[in-house]
Amino acid sequence: MTMNTDLVVLGGGPGGYVAAIRAAQLGMQVVLVEKAKVGGICLHKGCIPTKSLLHSGETLRLMQSAATFGGIIEGKVGIDFAKIQARKATVVDQLYRGVQGLMKKNKITVLNGTGAVLGPSIFSPVSGTVSVTFDDKSKEDVMIVPKHVIIATGSSPKTLPSLPIDEKMILTSNGMLELTALPKKVAIIGGGVIGVEWASLLNDFGVDVTIVEFLDQLVINESQTIARELQKQLENRGIHIQLGAKVEQATIKNKQVALTIAEQSDPLIVDKVMVAIGRQPNVEGIGLQNTSIKYSAKGITHNAFYQTTEDHIYAIGDVIDTLQLAHVAMKEGIIAVEHMAGLPVAPLNYNDVPRCTYTDPEIASVGYTSSNYPQDRDVKIGRFNFNANAKAIILGDTAGFVEVLRDVITDDIIGVSIIGAHATDMIAEMSDAMYLDASATEIGDAVHPHPSLSEAIQEATLDTHKIAIHK
Template identity: 60%
Template sequence: MAIETDLLILGGGTGGYVAAIQAAKQGMDVVLIEQDKLGGTCLHWGCIPTKALLRSAEVMDTLKNAKEYGVDISGSVQVDFAKVNERKQAIVDQLYKGVQALVQKNKIKVVYGKGAVLGPSIFSPVSGAVAVTFDDEDKEEEIYVSKKLIIATGSSPATLPHLPLDEETILSSYGMLQLEELPESIAIIGGGVIGVEWASLLHSLGVKVTIFEALDRLIVNESRTVSKALLKQFKRRGIQVELSQLVEGVEKTDGQVNLSVKGKDTPISFEKVMVAIGRKPNVDGIGLQNTSIKYDAKGIQVNDHYQTTESHIYAIGDCIDTLQLAHVAMKEGELAVEHIVHETSEPINYLNVPRCTYTTPEIASVGYTKETLPEGKKVKMGTFSFNANGKALIHGFADGFVEVMKDEETDDLIGVSIIGPHATDLISEMSTAIYLNATPLEIGEAIHPHPTLTEAIQEAALDVYKLAIHK
């Protein structure tokens, strides 16, 4: 017998559980199906645990440079990786309990099992019912039928046939988070966000790191000036970066992994290899073939309101072809529910979603970069360096800069890039400013407290008009 509900959500990651809470607050009866843990990749295998590791790496960097602050630490500073992992897990566990409490508070029914979408059947005349199977073989399959369905199945680490993951010596980000000991050396294949974040934290914790990137620069989705600045900082820190280098194969021998690199005569040996070439949407094995929903290797196709080709079925988050970011999945979940309830919603302008990279130094951007400007659009740029900012100098993190871009025709702020201390926090001011159609002059004329890092934003905004005071 089928179990009926108003809204069924397949996947309990950041997009799925936020959509569930939003719908419950609107008075809907919600069932959430999750095959693992609420919170998904972001909470358990991505955003939160990696940022906890990055914080430990930052503390290690501070201690190693303590003499620069007039603090003499006698003896060597050691990394207790077991304690690092213990702290990381404690943070994840606390947030996990919080998510569970929120779901319970909002009276959302959670079904822990693997769900697959059904086509028209005896349970429903249209596609969208979901069959749930369980690891416990003695537990019978359950069928859920709902008026609306949201698919939020997320994504998984991508790899290539010649880079077979074993999660022991050749690892994805999942395997990296299960390491109990730090390797002496590691090759990271891929210089995107995931690759450079892991490179930054592992180097700070004492690992010899080499990045292999097939393209000619790191973090290609950021501006070339930011990519160049990150490369300079990585090289200064001692992180080896091999650009325009294509890894053609790996071979495991005697506890080492040998990388074959195009154009190099001999393989290069490392203790571990991390594959960080991106993530793929989870669209296989969830029953989409039973429906008329359109999907491909890039994900499920949706309209501006996250409806699939079957209008009562929605899809959000990493399983659709939008930015694979937790805050994007959350917003998409909210908007999908808004459309279900009110039959209208305001589409996201993905260009104006803040993008963050948690390296040392941090990187954040919103809007256009010089490389992504539409052809023919005329702009003016303003810049300001953190080495002229008092707060950055006080904290000892004065490398980096702020870039601000305005549209010459409208005078609107249309792009900001930051590389430097706390860039991922600073970008929120500029994201909000773009959302409110502010001009750089309005940002520059607003009083910013002194001494703060935000003054670098103020000065860069004024520099668009050649009005910066400290430049």
Template identity: 50%
Template sequence: MTTHAFDIVVLGGGIGGYSAAIRAAQLGKNVAIVERDKLGGTCLHRGCIPSKALLRSAEVYAAMKESERFGIEADGVRVDFGKVISRKNGIVEQLHNGLQYLMKKNKITVYSGIGRIIGPSIFSPRSGSVSVEQEDGEILTLVPEKLIIATGSRPRSLPGLDTDGVRVLNSDDALRLEKLPASAVIIGGGVIGVEWASMLSDFGVQVTVVEYAPRLLPGEDEEVSRELERLLKKRGVTVRTGAKVLADTLQKSDSGVQLAVEHKEARHMLEAEIALVCVGRQANVEGIGLENTDVKVEGGYIRVNDVMQTAELHIYAVGDCVGGLQLAHAAGHEGIAAAEHICGHTVHHYASHQIARCVYSRPETASVGLTERQAIERGHQIKTSKVHFKALGKALVYGESDGFVKVIADSATNDILGVHMIGPHVTDLISEAALAQLLEATPWEVGQTIHPHPTLSEILGDAMLAVDGKAIVV
């Protein structure tokens, strides 16, 4: 058995893990990453990047089918799904190659294999060393001063709806589809379910979304949820909210699936070529050796403090495995925070409400801060504004004028409590609102920023001014 000593070992090479590794290397540490699959993790290979590549292709196809609105006649437009997949794979591969280059540039040692944390041993008097089982069967032992756990998450399943990758799929399976189904039942109307519903609908698939909660995107502002549901229905998506899937009714055949749902005190039988289960993600905390440590797991997630330390202070954890907002950009920030704390730097502490949340459906939604209901429940006296994209010249030029920007502010302090958007390209607009919250700007201050005309960004300035009745376009 071979042993190697490092300042820091990172268990998991997703965005949280590689961000931590790169930042630590920049700060002069000798760093290793252990990854059982490919560098980039879920985000690069099974999540953010491949799904957004497919969403972009679906968006382009939908725009081409509506090109007559722009005075463009395009006959015979069709989807070559093989080429769609090829494009998606090419983007992933390009980014994967770039990530491998970053490892070499920063002199980070990458071990490919299954990593497990080991307890006190002849290699170290404390837990935190990592045993790596490589593909050829050789076992390596890595002995770090500090360990960062970044093992990520996987799609959550529903009892009775076990995925088979053919008729009942999760989001990982769906990204491996070689052809488009004619129809799909999507179980779950959260972020992942909504994005797949939008994408498949744009590709021409008949889609039904079943959500147990009373509305789609139950964690977002209610007005945004209602508008998204309205627009999806307008595109032909069937939406059943407040509906319970009866898993024991599932029947699979060579042609598709059947299952029943309870909706408004009635039972409905749904049929489709595939069922896509999108009910969230669960942390990868099993089989990594936590039982050999004093690291605490609560509610299925590793417990950490505000600088990402576990109960064993030399062991850190970041990303989806610690719960909270399971977002790639949150994981990246946590990884950097952990690395900087290890290196003795002051860590920027963030609150979850300061992290922007994005849904890449058509139209997109984006938000930061509290919803209106959350603000009221927390005792704030609020004032709000809402400016619609149909009042914006650039939105009309784009031909995408559905949606709005909503601002929620505290009446007494004038603090911005939340910003919620649904409409064209809002995932690129939300960062300004997030910066405003971070800097504790007031709506008036953001409104005084001179946004160029004509741009979509004007709407945020107008919405901020509208909080106090000063907007020009409202």
């Protein structure tokens, strides 16, 4: 069967389905091809289910600290992991049904199959026809001839030769989400965002966790001050952290995994190993070799509006070499669609994009950090600790701080880093401020509610001028 349309979107993750919706709003006829479920990895095997587990862990920890707030709990607070997993499934299902509803509302045709881009053929004189095949072999293959294509095929977990994934003993986050019982001891290979989030939630569930990180810092994209504070807080919770450690071999024996780590005489014995060393773009198996599109192991080459070297074909999200964040993919999808529609659109300034890590304590940042700002700029760094913030003291959660970077010449805010309670919500004020080009003086002058955690942002901003009130 052959069909014509304005736009084919390959991949129904956050970038793909948002692009499809925006295109439909602009009057385009849209076909979205997704081989699994609309919502993609983020909804079904990443962001959403992981954050549901993290919140369950936070709730358990709050219950365990009830006595601090005057509560009385008789006996020990237990864990029903089956109910935790069931709640996670309920959260995912509700959001999944919401996305499905949006597809219907916007009259987007969704094909649950595997799509591949074809080169010039009898269907079209240029590349871009999309062939869709189905697992159900009784279904006829579909050829879609579109005016434009958006490739949003996402990414997959990376691994190492010494860590062969079986999703039973040596797992990625995909396998971890399907656990039916909690292991006693887990080693997490990789101290990036995924690794530290899983360490945090497993620790809340009573699992003995060791993070093994090859580099000399956790969350390498954050400042050294943030990374040190995170390491301190995780270690205070009982999480073991090995930095500068290289895993050489993994041996499975007697339903356990022995990890051989360079320059360590004794292996690390655990029940499960989670590999969290990053993700790689899904550029294979989608027909790129049939086109003149340039791509590598890092992703598809594109311009500022996400056009590939074939300008009617765009690429967004994890399949290109930008920040691997759901909200980034969404914005890239909107920009790509508006550009192909001929609307005036500005390129995305990635320096204004907030980055979030949902550990306890949470981390959020935008712009430069105190470890990577341009050394040719005159920069003042302001800082305010949550242990001097009234709301944090009321919450009983005073770990962490806010760090603000101010350009002395322009008074521009060029970076903000937060580690502490609700950091991922608080960062929105400062990402908006940077997007709107607000000055440090303006943020410092703006009235913030009291008591609130946001006062720490105001104080840190004032501290860049050395006029913080409560410091």
